[in-house]
Amino acid sequence: MLELKHIKKYYYVGDSVTKALDDVSVSFRKQEFVAILGPSGSGKTTMLNGIGGLDIYDSGDLIINGKSTKNFSESDWDAYRNNSVGFIFQSYNIIGHLSILDNVELGMTLSGVDNEEKKKKAREALERVGLGPHINKKPNQLSGGQLQRVAIARAIANDPEILLCDEPTGALDTETSEEIMKLIKELSAERLVIMVTHNPTLAKEYADRIINFADGKILDDSNPFVEDTTKDNFELKKTKMTFWTALKLSFTNLKTKKARTALTAFASSIGIISIAIVLALSSGFQKQINKTQGNTLAQFPVTISQTASKQSAPDTDKVKNSKSKKVTAKLSQQEKSTHTNKLNKKYVNYIKNLDPELSKNVTYNYSTGMNLLSKVDGKVKTAQFSNTNSSNSLSGVSAAMASSTGVGSSVYPSSDNNGKNFLKKHYKVISGSLPQNENEVVLIVDRDNSTNINALKNIGMNVKDNQKLDFNKIVGQEFKVVSNNDYYKQVTDSLYTPNSDISSLYNSNNNKTLKIAGILKVKSESSENILSSGIAYSDKLTKDIVNTNKNSDIVKAQKNSDVNVLTGSNVDDTTKESLVSYLGGSSTPSSILIYPSTFKTKDKVLDYLDKFNQGKKESNKVIYTDLAGQVSSLTGGLMDAITYVLVAFAGISLVTSMIMIGIITYTSVLERTKEIGILKALGARKKDVTRVFDAETTILGVSSGVLGIVIAWLATFPINAILKNLTDLSNVSQLNPVHAIVLIVISTVLTVIGGHIPARMAAKKDAATALRSE
Ligand SMILES: Nc1ncnc2c1ncn2[C@@H]1O[C@H](COP(=O)(O)OP(=O)(O)OP(=O)(O)O)[C@@H](O)[C@H]1O
Known part of the structure; x- marks a missing residue:
């Protein structure tokens, strides 16, 4: 069934080398209860992790049902852990924020077993370990022995061929230990069970075979087995976790930390709030400016009348005293600057040809x-x-x-x-x-x-x-x-x-x-x-x-x-x-x-009128009056500049909140290292782990975006009231729905990016190391 051939696993820390497994060769039967005994640090857990695919050996070969694992890919190992191996740990490793049923279902969830079958199998497993009456309890409502039973139910739910137990009774009292041992013994009737223990009495009482370990080597084996057939009929069913499952997992996790999640979402929504408010105000102001422009232009249209005054510089010459005996007839300054426009048919037609877009x-x-x-x-x-x-x-x-x-x-x-x-x-x-x-x-x-x-x-x-x-x-x-x-x-x-x-x-x-x-x-x-x-x-x-x-x-x-x-x-x-x-x-x-409709088009209208005068004699020129020109210094350009500056500032707060999300995800990764280990032990792929955290940041991003938009929208009411009071302009701040949607998308994308890097780090974590963390 399972054969270890010259397996070596060395750990290098600084200059020292720990030979955790030093050329171990051993074979296991399809069905037996093996106990591994040995002093602390002798390499028992390392071997168990090696057999379970949590830790990959340095050299040698692990042969499963005649199939060498030398060329196993990462996904092969994931699949192997998911459907061939069940793990039971000393510290139970139950995910606290999931229900008992969800914990037991987790392995099947990862391999995409359909919902009904998954539920049925999980219930059966829980009943088998004697937890039928406690099925609706939360993990924190169970005793140590009961938690270990949940762990056993989880390990056997998918009916694996190999059950690996790492000091399953280490944290339990004698009486409960006996019960658990009986349960494991019962399970060994159908499969290979390998159990690491410090307790020789329990080992002798329940195990069929005892292997003694010391310094990474097998000292003796009470019932050795030699694998005879080399059949290669081992098949792996690949695991796959849907993004939906990841979302559900993250959602239940976030639910257990409601206050923290709400605070995080609020803090990271501040960037969105400020950008939304700036955009709402600037588009509102722009609308006001356009309206005022339109109205100003309507009040002061470009006027072409029969008489116009020329914009000539006033005569500043000092009047000299004349000694002449004659009187000079002189046109008054005002009359000099009066120009008579010839508004004839030709000119009227020229105006009629003005682009209707302009006016x-x-x-x-x-x-x-x-x-x-x-x-x-x-x-x-x-x-x-x-x-x-x-x-x-x-x-x-x-x-x-x-x-x-x-x-x-x-x-x-x-x-x-x-x-x-x-x-x-x-x-x-x-x-x-x-x-x-x-x-x-x-x-x-x-x-x-x-x-x-x-x-x-x-x-x-x-x-x-x-x-x-x-x-x-x-x-x-x-x-x-x-x-x-x-x-x-x-x-x-x-x-x-x-x-x-x-x-x-x-x-x-x-x-x-x-x-x-x-x-x-x-x-x-x-x-x-x-x-x-x-x-x-x-x-x-x-x-x-x-x-x-x-x-x-x-x-x-x-x-x-x-x-x-x-x-x-x-x-x-x-x-x-x-x-x-x-x-x-x-x-x-x-x-x-x-x-004209706007100040911009007015300039074009004036250009058009100026063109008529090009190359014409002074008396044939048509002079217009542009009263609005005097008001035109306030243009949209100024508003644009202000908006850019404000958006830049608001953008900084968005980036800040993105960094914050990154830090929060990173802390969450550290906090949930154990969970990552459990997920991996159950056959989760790197991708799945990344997904769980990506899903979490997606939830955070969407909620902070939506929260930000809602707050910004609510803020438009007091802002408008204040502006109305101060400036008599009503409804200045208006949140454009398109801006709102775009901002939610930006918030989500930025948050996911900010959280993706720690998520990748989490996914890369070695399963065995992750499980060892406290
Ligand atoms: N990630 C690691 N890095 C460095 N050394 C490690 C690592 N994991 C295990 N070791 C070392 O490998 C050796 C074997 O460890 P292992 O946990 O397999 O022992 P064990 O027999 O299971 O001990 P215990 O019974 O106390 O759990 C120990 O000396 C340990 O310090």
């Missing part, structure tokens, strides 16, 4: 009057979409001109979904709805629901300061837009006057009907001033009106006349041009407003 919203303002009529309380009145006090202004011209400055315009761009997207971004509907087309206008109110009184007066409302109006008095109000040909009557050849019969004008079928679709309120402080409070309308509406009126009689008359066709007074060229424009005779806009 979705472009407003074209036309300084045209509208000839509006509205019926209030059954009476037809003239109306205006304007915030100027109409009783003070001489004509609508100045009011219409006022809307061309850019800031606080009443015209919104129709370019992006009829203006709906633009309005939705900055306003919320408090009554009615968003305008569906250019024939619907809206009333813009401030956050306190107030609006310009003139705007209300100009649409026919008879209101006093601070008077309150119902929403439904405003929403739904209709206006008629009368064409120039209907609105103006020719009085003489060159004079026109508005038709005074406004009631019949109101009912004319030629009119276009406008309606107040809704009342909109600014969303936030930063949205104020985007459109001035009062009536706001789409630039498409004014464009339509221009199209209707550009060839009207009055426009033609005004174009051909040097007097104001409405008043008869003389006009210069500039005033004439404004009059034509007011009457709807000019199809080029009085100003263009471009709302």
